[in-house]
Amino acid sequence: MRTYVLDASALVALLRDSQGASKVEELLREATGERAKILMSAVNYGEVYGLILRQLGVDEALMTLQAISPFPIELLDATPQRACQAADVKAKYKLHYSDSFAAALAIEHKAKLVTSDSHFRKLGHSFPVVWLKG
Numbered sequence: 741m742r743t744y745v746l747d748a749s750a751l752v753a754l755l756r757d758s759q760g761a762s763k764v765e766e767l768l769r770e771a772t773g774e775r776a777k778i779l780m781s782a783v784n785y786g787e788v789y790g791l792i793l794r795q796l797g798v799d800e801a802l803m804t805l806q807a808i809s810p811f812p813i814e815l816l817d818a819t820p821q822r823a824c825q826a827a828d829v830k831a832k833y834k835l836h837y838s839d840s841f842a843a844a845l846a847i848e849h850k851a852k853l854v855t856s857d858s859h860f861r862k863l864g865h866s867f868p869v870v871w872l873k874g
Contacts, residue, residue: 742770743776743778743779743849743850743851744767744777745842745851746813746842746855747780747784749855750872751788754768755792764854768812768813772812777851779845780815781822781841781844782816785815788804789801789804816845818841822844825844825848826844827840835862839860852868853868
């Protein structure tokens with residue numbers, strides 16, 4: 741079974757129906773059909789909540805979380821071990837700390853990272869990434 745890790749930009753693309761949303765929808769259909777597994781760090785999930793909170797307020801942010809709760813996305817906690825793995829990734833690749841959680845989770849689960857964030861280009865060509873935009 742294929743495993744994917746969504747970063748915040750992937751979930752935002754889906755919510756805004758922006759470039760790459762159809763690819764995220766396709767992956768969600770695969771997960772619903774049990775042909776794929778989709779993971780997301782609680783840190784990156786919190787990023788999405790924070791973005792909506794800042795832009796649209798607490799009611800809209802809470803409604804959005806409620807709306808996406810049935811999606812086949814497994815949220816994984818930021819354990820002390822994962823926090824240190826993210827710090828290692830941050831140091832090695834010079835990523836933002838929150839981005840490092842998504843990358844570290846992809847490494848941990850041998851998964852493809854799903855993103856539209858160009859900062860992840862720092863990971864190099866050998867890192868498996870599903871790019872949502874060029």
